Amino acid sequence: MSGFGLDHLPYGVFSYLGDAPRVGVRFGDAVLDLAAATGRPELATSSLNAFLALGPEVWSETRAQARRLLEDGTQTIPLADVVLHLPVEVADYVDFYASEHHATNVGRIFRPDGDALLPNWKHLPVGYHGRAGTVVPSGTPVVRPSGQRNGGTFGASTRLDIEAELGFVVGVGSRLGTPVPYDSFADHVFGIVGLNDWSARDIQAWEYVPLGPFLGKSFATSISHWVTPLEALDVAWVDLPGQDPEPLAYLGPGATRGLDIEVEIEVGGEVVSRPSYRDMYWSPAQMLAHLTVNGASLRTGDLYGSGTISGPAEDQRGSLLEIGWGDESAFLSDGDEVVLRYSAPGTGGGRITLGEVVGRIEPARE
Amino acid sequence: MSGFGLDHLPYGVFSYLGDAPRVGVRFGDAVLDLAAATGRPELATSSLNAFLALGPEVWSETRAQARRLLEDGTQTIPLADVVLHLPVEVADYVDFYASEHHATNVGRIFRPDGDALLPNWKHLPVGYHGRAGTVVPSGTPVVRPSGQRNGGTFGASTRLDIEAELGFVVGVGSRLGTPVPYDSFADHVFGIVGLNDWSARDIQAWEYVPLGPFLGKSFATSISHWVTPLEALDVAWVDLPGQDPEPLAYLGPGATRGLDIEVEIEVGGEVVSRPSYRDMYWSPAQMLAHLTVNGASLRTGDLYGSGTISGPAEDQRGSLLEIGWGDESAFLSDGDEVVLRYSAPGTGGGRITLGEVVGRIEPARE
Numbered sequence: 001m002s003g004f005g006l007d008h009l010p011y012g013v014f015s016y017l018g019d020a021p022r023v024g025v026r027f028g029d030a031v032l033d034l035a036a037a038t039g040r041p042e043l044a045t046s047s048l049n050a051f052l053a054l055g056p057e058v059w060s061e062t063r064a065q066a067r068r069l070l071e072d073g074t075q076t077i078p079l080a081d082v083v084l085h086l087p088v089e090v091a092d093y094v095d096f097y098a099s100e101h102h103a104t105n106v107g108r109i110f111r112p113d114g115d116a117l118l119p120n121w122k123h124l125p126v127g128y129h130g131r132a133g134t135v136v137p138s139g140t141p142v143v144r145p146s147g148q149r150n151g152g153t154f155g156a157s158t159r160l161d162i163e164a165e166l167g168f169v170v171g172v173g174s175r176l177g178t179p180v181p182y183d184s185f186a187d188h189v190f191g192i193v194g195l196n197d198w199s200a201r202d203i204q205a206w207e208y209v210p211l212g213p214f215l216g217k218s219f220a221t222s223i224s225h226w227v228t229p230l231e232a233l234d235v236a237w238v239d240l241p242g243q244d245p246e247p248l249a250y251l252g253p254g255a256t257r258g259l260d261i262e263v264e265i266e267v268g269g270e271v272v273s274r275p276s277y278r279d280m281y282w283s284p285a286q287m288l289a290h291l292t293v294n295g296a297s298l299r300t301g302d303l304y305g306s307g308t309i310s311g312p313a314e315d316q317r318g319s320l321l322e323i324g325w326g327d328e329s330a331f332l333s334d335g336d337e338v339v340l341r342y343s344a345p346g347t348g349g350g351r352i353t354l355g356e357v358v359g360r361i362e363p364a365r366e
Numbered sequence: 367m368s369g370f371g372l373d374h375l376p377y378g379v380f381s382y383l384g385d386a387p388r389v390g391v392r393f394g395d396a397v398l399d400l401a402a403a404t405g406r407p408e409l410a411t412s413s414l415n416a417f418l419a420l421g422p423e424v425w426s427e428t429r430a431q432a433r434r435l436l437e438d439g440t441q442t443i444p445l446a447d448v449v450l451h452l453p454v455e456v457a458d459y460v461d462f463y464a465s466e467h468h469a470t471n472v473g474r475i476f477r478p479d480g481d482a483l484l485p486n487w488k489h490l491p492v493g494y495h496g497r498a499g500t501v502v503p504s505g506t507p508v509v510r511p512s513g514q515r516n517g518g519t520f521g522a523s524t525r526l527d528i529e530a531e532l533g534f535v536v537g538v539g540s541r542l543g544t545p546v547p548y549d550s551f552a553d554h555v556f557g558i559v560g561l562n563d564w565s566a567r568d569i570q571a572w573e574y575v576p577l578g579p580f581l582g583k584s585f586a587t588s589i590s591h592w593v594t595p596l597e598a599l600d601v602a603w604v605d606l607p608g609q610d611p612e613p614l615a616y617l618g619p620g621a622t623r624g625l626d627i628e629v630e631i632e633v634g635g636e637v638v639s640r641p642s643y644r645d646m647y648w649s650p651a652q653m654l655a656h657l658t659v660n661g662a663s664l665r666t667g668d669l670y671g672s673g674t675i676s677g678p679a680e681d682q683r684g685s686l687l688e689i690g691w692g693d694e695s696a697f698l699s700d701g702d703e704v705v706l707r708y709s710a711p712g713t714g715g716g717r718i719t720l721g722e723v724v725g726r727i728e729p730a731r732e
Contacts, residue, residue, distance in 0.1 A: 092499045097577060118575050123518035128577035129495040129584070133458045133665045134542060143543040145660035152489035154614050176500060176586070177509040177731060203660065209484050211463060211494035212578020215660040218495070220542070248520050294511035294569065294581040295731070299499045365543065365661070 003353025004028050007346040009066055010226035010355060011048055011191070014082040021046040021085050025066045026226055030076035034062075037069050047089040048227060052171035052190050053300040059171065059190060063231055084225040086137040087193070088169055091301035093135055093221065094291060095165075095197055096127040098282035102310035105322040122245060125282035125290050127304070130197070131218035135303065138224050138357045142198055144334065144364040145219040149202035156364030157200035160332040163308040164265050164318040164340050166277060167195035167223055168284055170302035180292040182252035185285035186230060188298060192259075194224035194342050194357040195305050201321055201331070223303070224355025228344075232352060236260045236344040238278055247286065250293050255285045259344060261354070263309055265318070266339040267332070275318045279311040334363045369719025370394050373712040375432055376592035376721060377414055377557070380448040387412040387451050391432045392592055396442035400428075403435050413455040414593060418537035418556050419666040425537070425556060429597055450591040452503040453559070454535055457667035459501055459587065460657060461531075461563055462493040464648035468676035471688045488611060491648035491656050493670070496563070497584035501669065504590050504723045508564055510700060510730040511585040515568035522730030523566035526698040529674040530631050530684040530706050532643060533561035533589055534650055536668035543661040548618035551651035552596060554664060558625075560590035560708050560723040561671050567687055567697070589669070590721025594710075598718060602626045602710040604644055613652065616659050621651045625710060627720070629675055631684070632705040633698070641684045645677040700729045 004010075004026050014031050015021045022035035023043040035043040042050040051062070070076075097103055100117070103126075107116035120126065146156045171190035174180050180188055197217060204216025240258040247253060261277035287304060308318040317323045324330020332338070338361075342354035370376075370392050380397050381387045388401035389409040401409040408416040417428070436442075463469055466483070469492075473482035486492065512522045537556035540546050546554055563583060570582025606624040613619060627643035648656075653670060674684040683689045690696020698704070704727075708720035 092497055094580075120514075120518070120572055120575065124514050124573060126573065126577055126580075128580050129497055131458055131495055131662055132498070133668070134662050136542070143661050146545075147660045148486075148490050148614065152486070152614070154616065176502070176506075179512075200660070206486055207490060207492065208576065208578070209486065210574065210578070211492055212574070212576070214460075214492075214494050215656070215662070218662045219660040248514065248518070250520065290581070294513045294566070294585040295509050296497055296500050296581070296584045302499070 003343060003351060005348055006067055006070060007348035008228065008232050008352040009063060010228045010232070012087050012225045012227065013047060013085040015085065016077055016082045023048060023051060027070050027076060029079045031079060031082050032066060032070060032074060032076050034066060037074055038065060046085065048087050049089050049301045052169070055172050056187060059229060060231060063229060084137065087225060087227050088303065089301050090132040090135045090303050091299040093130040093132040093303045094127050095130045095305040095307060096125050096282065096287050097307040098125050098280050098287060099307055099310045099318070100281040101279060101312055102308040102318060102322065105310060105317065109321065109325065125287045127287065127291065128212045130221060134218055135221045135223060138222055138355065140222060140359065141362045142220045142359045143362045145200050145203065145215070146364050147200070147203045147215050149206050151206065157202050158331065159201035160361065161199045161201050161320045162338050163197035163199055164263050164275060165195040165197055165305045165307060165309060166261065167193040167303050167305050169193060169227055170298050171300060173300050174292060174298040176297040177295040179295060180288055180298060182255040182285040182289035185288055189230060189284070189288065191227045191229040193227050194340050194355050196222040196338065196340055196357045196359060197305055198222065222357050222359045224357050226355030228354050232346065233259060233344055235347050240280055240283055243281065250289055251286045252289060256283050257285070258283055261342055261344045264341040268336045272323055273315055273317050275309040275311045275316040277309055280306060280309065332361050334361050336361045369709060369717060371714055372433055372436060373714035374594065374598050374718040375429060376594045376598070378453045378591045378593065379413060379451040381451065382443055382448050389414060389417060393436050393442060395445045397445055397448050398432060398436060398440060398442050400432055403440055404431060412451065414453050415455050415667045418535070421538050422553060425595060426597060429595060450503065453591060453593050454669065455667050456498040456501045456669050457665040459496045459498040459669045460493050461496045461671040461673060462491050462648065462653050463673040464491050464646050464653060465673055465676045466647040467645060467678055468674040468684060468688065471676060471683065475687065475691065491653045493653065493657065494578045496587060500584055501587045501589060504588055504721065506588060506725065507728045508586045508725045509728045511566050511569065511581070512730050513569045513581050515572050517572065523568050524697065525567035526727065527565045527567050527686045528704050529563035529565055530629050530641060531561040531563055531671045531673060531675060532627065533559040533669050533671050535559060535593055536664050537666060539666050540658060540664040542663040545661060546654055546658040546664060548621040548651040548655035551654055555596065555650065555654065557593045557595040559593050560706050560721050562588040562704065562706055562723045562725060563671055564588065588723050588725045590723050592721030594720050598712065599625060599710055601713050606646055606649055609647065616655055617652045618655060622649050623651070624649050627708055627710045629684070630707040634702045638689055639681055639683050641675040641677045641682045643675055646672060646675065698727050700727050702727045
């Protein structure tokens, strides 16, 4: 498959012939067994965390080593023969709300007579903590959740939705009480994953005041099997559209670099939208600075999501709530398979294909 | 110290003379080195998690074993000679809002002209996810957080507050997609800790719409060093005041048993309030059932807080926001030490003293 050449080399965790899970690198339609090829113990584990904790120099050396091994013709294992696992043991999971187009669309749908954006939205990247324990790898079936909706009636959600996002994986932690400045982004963040923040809109609407989304989101969050290191995205950085008012100093006026990542959303075999990460308002570095400005520490394995990626056009919306815009039939049916695909410019001149995120809806359990 | 007799025996993690942290049991003003006394490997680790995962039968046998060892005169280590650590590696941290008196007080303060309780409040235990990585053990200094407040200005919080809570520690996890019914509470929950959910009210007020509290809470949550097993609380269960309307079936009409736990809040050397957990609206079993009704899985080390414990009387309020009721000078000053103390009826006829939660406010860092 194209998009997984030597300029990409994303990391994942795989097992083969019933062996213990270990760290591998994807190359084409195959996996390099990096644990076996290097003999390094931090790669012979069931998550990337031990490797991620070692920091940017080791990340860079390891990437060069993987590339050399592949150039030297080291044998790989066909992708079809391995089992892929959750790549990261997630420490804390935070989800932001960083697309102005998404926040505006949602505001217009839910508050047609009010201001589309709430007063704080352009001052800080709004975010909240999600459930780390229900972050699952691509391919995990998603059981339609039940719960309280519509004024307190019980039942299976009838407004099951997706949110197409990017996820940022923290490698190097930080000390409690010490904020991480926006220009330290690359000292802490290892790479990115595709992310689908499954959302039950009816459960969420009833529960979310005043403490925010809870059960409407906590039943599953899917991420890609493959983590693309920031080094593979060197030529993908672009200026985001701009921020007005200028953000406070800790949010780094000038820290508004985003990624030129195209997203494709397929539902039930049909592409329904093509948002672009270029159109986001808040940048990844700003989200990290905000997350820690109060002194909150980072840990290896922390994951933060961008929030739904929506662009200005109708065919660039990142959730079915927006795509359907009031049409209840737009939400997910049992059996629907959702595929999120992502691509970015690679250093080799073409585009690299980030890890996809797949999930099929199973009926609610009785 | 009284309250730590043979009818209590809470668990914690300690180190002694620079040795590796391990599991111990508190007895009086001393610690029984349970790892050494039993030779069990799951107790020779730096958190209770491996032990907690073993489930109720092992919990019960271990408690009986600790009691026998102490009755047989096994040597203990003076509490003054050990270093105490965070007892549990926290997986996911959820905080509820289960006191009607607290929610009503907060509603009256923030919405003097509206209904004190929001429409969903009596239908479900409102909750949200907090930051697991900043759960710290009693005694950890709390640095005054900085951030955006008051319409987007930057600075140190001037409305730093406490929330006196109980925390429930999950031992046995559950499968994704399978709710945990309210009557399985004791199959999953191992025991309780004291919990102070430090809150920066000014940061929280600006950030919390529409996704809930984030940086106003995520800088620190303190828990007691000692985890009191449910078995020590056998005679502490009482009926909560009652629920109207009757909750939905999954919330267990009849699952409204609470704990007769008295709380004492000391700030700057002065006792400012004495709430009781008897006055809560939602029960611990109901919170657990709600948390998982959408199929969200539990993991060993999950922690959920009750929310602020406030009673009906003025001297039973669990936060300074309520205690001061509009008086800004009620919030915490640098140097203030807060101590939360808890007690419950013990099986020996007297009262047991749960682990206290101590924290001193350090000035904001520049």
